[in-house]
Amino acid sequence: MKPKYPHTHRLGFLIGAIDFCTAGLFLLFWMPFLRKEFESILGKKIQPYWVAYLIGIPTLFVYTLVWMANVCQDMGEKAKELGIEGKVTSWKHMFWWNVAGLLVIVGPAVATLRFFDTLNKVERKLNEIEAAK
Numbered sequence: 001m002k003p004k005y006p007h008t009h010r011l012g013f014l015i016g017a018i019d020f021c022t023a024g025l026f027l028l029f030w031m032p033f034l035r036k037e038f039e040s041i042l043g044k045k046i047q048p049y050w051v052a053y054l055i056g057i058p059t060l061f062v063y064t065l066v067w068m069a070n071v072c073q074d075m076g077e078k079a080k081e082l083g084i085e086g087k088v089t090s091w092k093h094m095f096w097w098n099v100a101g102l103l104v105i106v107g108p109a110v111a112t113l114r115f116f117d118t119l120n121k122v123e124r125k126l127n128e129i130e131a132a133k
Contacts, residue, residue: 003123003127003130003131004126004127004130005037005040005041005123005126005127014109015027015030015112015116017106017108017109019108019112020108020109024053024056024061024064027049027053028049028050028053031048031049031050032048032049032050035048035049037119037123038071038074038075041075041078041119041122041123041126042074042075042078044074046071047067049064049067052064052067052068065094065095065098065099066095068094068098068115069091069092069094069095069098070091071115072089072090072091072093072094072111072115072118073089073090073091073094075088075089075115075118075119075122076088076089076090076091076093076118078122079118079121079122079125082122082125082126082129083125084118084121084122084125086121087114087117088114088118088121089111089114089115089117089118093111093114094111094114094115097110097111097114098111
């Protein structure tokens with residue numbers, strides 16, 4: 001049986017590093033593929049990343065960061081709802097690793113790694129639930 005969520009995003013740190021080096025342009029191409037996944041998992045519509053990116057330009061990307069932190073918050077809450085233990089992403093983790101984490105340069109990559117790790121855990125759990133039906 002094919003899993004409902006076949007994606008495994010084990011390259012979270014690399015995705016974060018590439019995104020940082022391209023000033024968010026990389027995610028303009030990557031996020032449309034993930035948006036449907038997010039909406040399916042979270043059960044609600046999510047503003048397209050490109051809209052958040054464009055609004056982010058005049059706000060020095062603060063709006064884009066808050067958009068991503070909100071997605072992280074929702075994903076972290078979904079992980080807890082599914083009973084996933086351990087470290088999961090959150091609004092604070094995404095925001096502060098992207099702001100204060102810039103001082104150590106790799107902060108955004110650390111935040112993105114945690115996000116994709118949480119996404120993987122949620123997808124695995126949902127696939128297990130689906131397989132048990």
